[in-house]
Amino acid sequence: MKIRLVQNGIITEVEDIEEAATPPVNGFYWIHATPFDLDILQPLFGLHHLAVEDCIDEEEQRPKLQNYDDHYFMVINGITFHNHDIFLREINIFWGSSTIITVTKQEAPEFTTMLSIIREKEVNRPDAFLYYLVDQIVDRYFDVTEKIEDLLEDLEEQILMHTKKSHLDQIIGLRSEILYARKMLVPQRDLIDALHKKELPLIQPYLRKYFGDIVEDASKIVESFEAFRDLIGNLREAYQAALAGRANDIMRVFTALTTIFMPLTIVTGIYGMNFDVMPELHSPYGYYIVLGCMAAIGTTMFIIFKKKDWL
Numbered sequence: 451m452k453i454r455l456v457q458n459g460i461i462t463e464v465e466d467i468e469e470a471a472t473p474p475v476n477g478f479y480w481i482h483a484t485p486f487d488l489d490i491l492q493p494l495f496g497l498h499h500l501a502v503e504d505c506i507d508e509e510e511q512r513p514k515l516q517n518y519d520d521h522y523f524m525v526i527n528g529i530t531f532h533n534h535d536i537f538l539r540e541i542n543i544f545w546g547s548s549t550i551i552t553v554t555k556q557e558a559p560e561f562t563t564m565l566s567i568i569r570e571k572e573v574n575r576p577d578a579f580l581y582y583l584v585d586q587i588v589d590r591y592f593d594v595t596e597k598i599e600d601l602l603e604d605l606e607e608q609i610l611m612h613t614k615k616s617h618l619d620q621i622i623g624l625r626s627e628i629l630y631a632r633k634m635l636v637p638q639r640d641l642i643d644a645l646h647k648k649e650l651p652l653i654q655p656y657l658r659k660y661f662g663d664i665v666e667d668a669s670k671i672v673e674s675f676e677a678f679r680d681l682i683g684n685l686r687e688a689y690q691a692a693l694a695g696r697a698n699d700i701m702r703v704f705t706a707l708t709t710i711f712m713p714l715t716i717v718t719g720i721y722g723m724n725f726d727v728m729p730e731l732h733s734p735y736g737y738y739i740v741l742g743c744m745a746a747i748g749t750t751m752f753i754i755f756k757k758k759d760w761l
Contacts, residue, residue: 498542
């Protein structure tokens with residue numbers, strides 16, 4: 451657990467958690483904790499037991515905003531994209547008039563960025579801290595959408611150039627990841643919209659306008675993932691069409707080869723008959739003549755098929 455006193459962009463490390471229970475004259479306390487620290491934080495700051503249960507619960511919580519007596523509780527999801535997998539990181543936030551508590555189960559890179567933002571923007575209130583944090587979380591979604599777009603374009607090119615069975619596994623895997631993320635994105639957009647439209651006493655009115663910009667970004671992200679879902683469907687159709695075209699090409703080659711060898715088989719079949727009276731069998735040059743004729747027939751048919759683009 452890390453305790454920081456934030457005053458006009460100046461961050462001071464605090465060792466004693468009891469000190470953070472008393473509102474500062476200026477600024478606010480930012481406490482970054484894990485679920486294991488909630489046993490200490492709950493009685494000290496009066497955190498609602500239902501919100502604490504949500505933080506501890508191993509099941510994934512949907513983005514939401516809840517209003518309690520003297521503080522709010524919010525669940526929002528950060529995102530990372532690695533090895534074609536989308537990872538959503540649950541970020542739980544308690545905030546009051548002089549304290550903001552962030553609770554995460556994994557490390558969140560957004561908090562590292564927040565340290566520099568606090569100093570640069572001279573943050574002095576919990577609601578301003580919340581605004582910049584939500585803005586950072588949403589911005590990271592744009593980075594992920596760019597990576598997914600690049601991956602889909604690359605996968606489409608590979609399918610068109612040389613279709614492999616592994617491409618279908620990638621398509622199915624990406625589809626499940628995109629649907630999984632989209633399921634959380636819609637309630638997350640609604641959550642940010644609530645921060646923009648609801649009259650929350652702990653958020654200054656001028657900040658609600660800024661949350662409106664984040665709502666627009668969140669809506670764009672939802673639209674991007676809707677488009678990804680359609681693109682995945684198109685990729686699957688392209689994969690099936692490429693397989694069908696490849697099968698047709700193979701069958702065309704086999705058919706052409708069979709057609710070329712058919713007259714050669716007839717010739718060899720004729721001269722393979724065991725009749726006593728076959729004048730050509732006694733010709734000293736018969737073998738070479740027949741081979742030459744077979745080669746001429748095969749070559750002629752190959753040239754004809756090539757010109758007709760059958761091979």
